Amino acid sequence: MNTPPATHDTAAPTEAPKIIDGHVSILIATRGRPEMLAEVFGSLKANTQRKDKTALWLYVDEDDQITRQAIAAQRLPDPGFPVHWHIGPQTASLGETHDVLWNLSGRASAIYMVSVDDARFDTAGWDEILRNGFAQYPDGVLLAFPHDPMTADTATYPIFGWRWLAELKRFFPGYFPFWYDDRWVSQVGRLAGRCLKLPVLLYPIRGKGRTRRMRNLPFWTRFFQLTLEERKDSARRLIAAIHPRDQAAQAAAMAAMEQTAAVLLKEEGPFSDIYTVFQEERHTDLTPEERKVFDPKYFQQEALAVSRLIAFAQERIGRRQFAEAMEFLDATQLSDLRVCQAQALKAQCLRALGRAADAQRVESEQLAAWPDLGGTRRLFRLVGAVANDAKRLLVGMTEKGKRSAGTSAAAPDRLTK
Numbered sequence: 001m002n003t004p005p006a007t008h009d010t011a012a013p014t015e016a017p018k019i020i021d022g023h024v025s026i027l028i029a030t031r032g033r034p035e036m037l038a039e040v041f042g043s044l045k046a047n048t049q050r051k052d053k054t055a056l057w058l059y060v061d062e063d064d065q066i067t068r069q070a071i072a073a074q075r076l077p078d079p080g081f082p083v084h085w086h087i088g089p090q091t092a093s094l095g096e097t098h099d100v101l102w103n104l105s106g107r108a109s110a111i112y113m114v115s116v117d118d119a120r121f122d123t124a125g126w127d128e129i130l131r132n133g134f135a136q137y138p139d140g141v142l143l144a145f146p147h148d149p150m151t152a153d154t155a156t157y158p159i160f161g162w163r164w165l166a167e168l169k170r171f172f173p174g175y176f177p178f179w180y181d182d183r184w185v186s187q188v189g190r191l192a193g194r195c196l197k198l199p200v201l202l203y204p205i206r207g208k209g210r211t212r213r214m215r216n217l218p219f220w221t222r223f224f225q226l227t228l229e230e231r232k233d234s235a236r237r238l239i240a241a242i243h244p245r246d247q248a249a250q251a252a253a254m255a256a257m258e259q260t261a262a263v264l265l266k267e268e269g270p271f272s273d274i275y276t277v278f279q280e281e282r283h284t285d286l287t288p289e290e291r292k293v294f295d296p297k298y299f300q301q302e303a304l305a306v307s308r309l310i311a312f313a314q315e316r317i318g319r320r321q322f323a324e325a326m327e328f329l330d331a332t333q334l335s336d337l338r339v340c341q342a343q344a345l346k347a348q349c350l351r352a353l354g355r356a357a358d359a360q361r362v363e364s365e366q367l368a369a370w371p372d373l374g375g376t377r378r379l380f381r382l383v384g385a386v387a388n389d390a391k392r393l394l395v396g397m398t399e400k401g402k403r404s405a406g407t408s409a410a411a412p413d414r415l416t417k
Contacts, residue, residue, distance in 0.1 A: 017108040019140070019162050022053050022131050025109035029059040029097040030117035034070035036205050043120040044079040049128045051081040057105055058083070059097035061090040092297040095172030095181055102165065110134065113159045114171060118209065119202040126200045130159060133198050139163055141242050143189035146200035155186040155195075157202050164194075167241045168234055173227075175308070177301045178214045180224050184231060187264055191235035191257045194242070210285035215298065217280035218273040219334040223305050225268055226312070226331055232261060273334070299336075306332050310342050313349075322349040340370045 026044075030037055048054050056079060060067050070076060071085060086104055091097055098114055105112075111134055115121075123129065126146070133144055140163030145155035160171065168188075172181040189195030235257050243249040284291070309328045316325035329346045332339065343366040350359035 017106050019110050020053075020108050021110055022050075023109040024054045024111045024113060024127050024130055025101075025105050026054070026056045026113045026115050027059075027098050027101045028056070028115050028117055029094055030067055031061055031064050032066045033117050034067050034075060036118045037067075037070075038076050039120055039205050040115075040117060041077045041079045041083075043122065044081075045077065047121050047124045047126055048079065048081065049125040050131075051079075053131075054081045054127055055105070055109070056081065056083045057101040058085050059101055060085060060087050062087050063090065090297070092300045093172070093174055093177055093181075095170065095174055095176075098171040102171065107162070107165070110140065110162050111159060112162070112165065112171075113157065115157050115202065118205045119157070120205055121200075122203045123200045129198055129200050133196055134161055136196075137161060137194065139242060141167070141192070141238050142194050142196060143185055144196040144198050145186070146198055146202050148202060150204060153186075153197060155182050155189070158182060158185050159198075160185075163241060164238065167237050173230065175223070175227075175301065175305050176220060177298050178211050178220075179217075180220060183224065187228075187231050188234045188238070190264070191232055191260050192238040192242070193253055193256060193260075194238065211283050212285050213295075213298065214280060214284035215286060215291040216302070216334070216336060217284075218276040219302070219331070219336075220305075221276045222271055222331045222334055223309065225271060226309065226328060228261060228264065232257065302335055302337060306335050306337050306339060306342075310339065310345070313342070313345055317345065317349065320352075322352040325349050326353070338369065340366060343369075 028037075028040070044054075044056070060071070068087065084101075084104065086101060088097075088100060102112065111130055113130070123146075130144065134140075134142055140161040142161040143155060143164060144159040144161075146157055146159075148154070148156040150156075158171075165171065171185075173184055176184075186195065236254070239250055239253045239257065243253060309332050313325040313328040316322070316328070326346065326349050329342055329349065332342050343362055347359045347362040347366070350356075350362060
């Protein structure tokens with residue numbers, strides 16, 4: 001049953017939701033592809049076994065007239081279970097749409113599946129396979145995923161247990177304008193020891209397409225590599241939820257997490273900017289000219305990522321780990337942004353590492369890009385202080401004069417009385 005789009009309160013529930021056992025909510029962000037979406041609906045109708053325990057939530061950009069017209073004209077088939085539409089502003093990161101839909105659903109489903117508008121559900125009874133898989137983990141801390149014939153063992157279509165989401169408070173980290181969200185949660189699941197591949201097939205309707213919004217892949221690849229500690233932090237929170245009162249089990253899980261982290265680092269291999277440029281040209285949907293156009297939403301995401309790298313560098317500098325700090329600062333140079341404070345921190349690290357000549361070069365570059373104007377600023381501060389003092393003195397004298405004049409005017413009145 002399709003429910004018409006409506007204005008919703010997207011805030012999180014104020015009270016802890018009552019989880020509906022075995023209920024599956026599918027979350028899809030869609031844009032401009034109603035024909036493909038119709039095929040998705042058709043596959044769900046054909047292959048969903050327990051329609052009474054399944055729901056579909058969709059996010060549509062408010063400027064997406066193609067999809068909105070298809071909804072209004074009822075051109076999308078009924079999958080046989082509730083369909084909820086939300087019309088909202090286009091977001092900077094895809095994960096924001098899923099958080100909105102999660103809140104709209106009341107966060108009450110036991111299982112949340114993130115899917116797409118161009119992949120069919122080709123496995124009969126796929127929903128019961130999900131329920132049976134999650135039944136093995138009654139604490140609700142699990143990341144599962146179906147088979148994606150276009151990728152390796154990565155959670156391209158991640159499926160989250162309710163407790164996972166309750167602990168981490170979000171689906172994805174909120175950094176990435178494209179890619180990497182699936183790899184992020186896949187690694188968190190592996191680190192926490194709760195990652196399960198299910199015998200379910202989701203098949204791309206038109207094959208592997210190009211990626212919307214992809215630009216500057218070298219920067220985002222390096223950013224992902226340098227943020228493993230954040231994924232470990234998420235895994236620690238999940239491990240604590242899995243073993244809340246068993247310190248020995250927690251310790252064993254933490255030790256296993258460190259071993260997995262070492263494997264992940266080895267799998268990443270060395271960073272290659274040339275290879276990532278090749279990957280960008282291979283997969284992006286944007287032309288070189290389009291990637292040069294300023295995009296405020298992309299800028300927002302890159303600024304967030306750069307600020308995190310600088311914060312990581314500051315933490316390392318505080319611990320006098322200057323070589324490690326340099327890795328984060330060097331990564332900022334792959335972005336489209338240049339930050340004065342990052343250059344200053346880089347010069348500080350270079351001096352601490354005994355590379356005075358390099359530090360001098362960085363400081364010269366910083367001065368050329370952001371002139372210091374130190375002498376001018378000191379002069380202006382002095383002139384400003386004098387001007388402020390003179391103003392206060394003048395105001396004081398004026399107020400004193402007014403009070404004196406008022407007193408003189410009142411004296412004759414008292415005499416006449």
